[in-house]
Amino acid sequence: MTSVVHRLKRPILYLMGPAYVVAGVLHFVVPDLYAQIIPPIFPAPLALVYLSGLAEIAVGVGLLVPRTRYYAAWGTVALLLAVYPANIYMATSGVVIDGMPGGGDPSAVVRWGRLPLQGVLILLALWYTKPKPESA
Secondary structure, X not given: OHHHHHHHHHHHHHHHHHHXXXXXXXXXXXXXXXXXXOOOOOOOHHHHHHHHHHHHHHHHHHHHOOOOHHHHHHHHHHHHHHHHHHHHHHHHHOOOOOOOHHHOOOOHHHHHHHHHXXXXXXXXXXXXXXXXXXXX
């Protein structure tokens, strides 16, 4: 079982890295979409959207480079923790998100589903902070 899981580690990495890059780029393509879910307690929501977009691009690229993977994985954990308040706000505030692709507002399932998904993404990032197991 362990060897099956470890065989998935590389393909998951090659999904994660580009996914973070794409997500980061989208922060620049549709920044107002992301700014809507920044809790009002935080200042300068648009600046935070751009900053988190840059961070996502950086960790996405960093995950794909073996020399930076360890640090990028820890950066991913930090990033996911930093943006968690936005996911909580989106789930609990009832904010209507204007400009969603397809014209619809995310369902309650999507809003609340993002919260445990964040935990899964953190666990995946932590997986890349561990050294490779020794071969027998």
